Amino acid sequence: xxxxxxxxxxxxxxxxxxxxxxxxxxxxxxxxxxxxxxxxxxxxxxxxxxxxxxxxxxxxxxxxxxxxxxxxxxxxxxxxxxxxxxxxxxxxxxxxxxxxxxxxxxxxxxxxxxxxxxxxxxxxxxxxxxxxxxxxxxxxxxxxxxxxxxxxxxxxxxxxxxxxxxxxxxxxxxxxxxxxxxxxxxxxxxxxxxxxxxxxxxxxxxxxxxxxxxxxxxxxxxxxxxxxxxxxxxxxxxxxxxxxxxxxxxxxxxxxxxxxxxxxxxxxxxxxxxxxxxxxxxxxxxxxxxxx
Numbered sequence: 001x002x003x004x005x006x007x008x009x010x011x012x013x014x015x016x017x018x019x020x021x022x023x024x025x026x027x028x029x030x031x032x033x034x035x036x037x038x039x040x041x042x043x044x045x046x047x048x049x050x051x052x053x054x055x056x057x058x059x060x061x062x063x064x065x066x067x068x069x070x071x072x073x074x075x076x077x078x079x080x081x082x083x084x085x086x087x088x089x090x091x092x093x094x095x096x097x098x099x100x101x102x103x104x105x106x107x108x109x110x111x112x113x114x115x116x117x118x119x120x121x122x123x124x125x126x127x128x129x130x131x132x133x134x135x136x137x138x139x140x141x142x143x144x145x146x147x148x149x150x151x152x153x154x155x156x157x158x159x160x161x162x163x164x165x166x167x168x169x170x171x172x173x174x175x176x177x178x179x180x181x182x183x184x185x186x187x188x189x190x191x192x193x194x195x196x197x198x199x200x201x202x203x204x205x206x207x208x209x210x211x212x213x214x215x216x217x218x219x220x221x222x223x224x225x226x227x228x229x230x231x232x233x234x235x236x237x238x239x240x241x242x243x244x245x246x247x248x249x250x251x252x253x254x255x256x257x258x259x260x261x262x263x264x265x266x267x268x269x270x271x272x273x274x275x276x277x278x279x280x281x282x283x284x285x286x287x288x289x290x291x292x
Contacts, residue, residue: 001120007149034058071087072120133169
């Protein structure tokens with residue numbers, strides 16, 4: 001499992017927008033490594049205004065794609081000033097907490113502990129994927145950030161993912177959706193040898209315009225914020241989500257300085273059926289909360 005050019009670009013953007021300013025404790029699902037050449041990493045990190053020569057001291061920074069590789073721990077310490085880093089993996093690589101993600105995590109000292117929890121391509125390799133995302137949820141603090149980068153096309157795990165799967169997790173568990181995008185991985189490389197990758201808007205119509213003969217894979221990236229310490233809930237499709245959880249879907253409130261949207265609990269299935277009064281009331285509730 002690895003953090004590549006698009007994932008690092010995304011982390012830098014979230015950092016610069018202030019979403020990761022409280023991320024002093026980080027956990028990766030999977031013993032995550034840096035999958036990028038050193039010069040490309042420096043280029044992506046130059047906007048944060050730190051001494052880029054410190055990157056030269058990252059262990060094994062010149063090795064990728066050969067092993068041993070650099071643990072993502074060093075990126076978080078450089079970018080976020082992380083004070084505590086952990087990862088969860090059956091292989092125990094890079095000091096990971098040994099755990100089979102197919103099975104429930106029983107160590108409750110780890111529950112609600114981490115400010116930032118990530119899945120950079122790990123959960124596609126877990127057959128019991130629902131349990132893996134339950135564990136991810138349990139590890140994340142209330143108000144903590146969750147980043148999921150998964151494969152849509154061209155992966156090598158048990159599963160591929162789409163927007164409805166990830167938005168379903170968000171809807172069932174009342175996450176705030178900070179942002180989402182597709183990731184296009186080209187067959188070409190940078191001049192230093194890293195994968196050329198680009199975020200594009202989360203639009204299937206846009207995907208239909210892509211020449212698949214020129215790409216290596218397509219991923220999906222979504223960033224959530226946990227909003228409570230409630231237990232993880234399994235998503236349902238269609239009107240079952242409404243009947244079981246009272247969630248009809250979501251309505252997007254775009255604010256001038258905010259790139260996210262949240263799910264509105266509703267007893268009706270279609271957003272269009274929500275009364276104008278309810279929408280206005282919800283808008284002003286969020287506006288008041290934002291300014292306070």
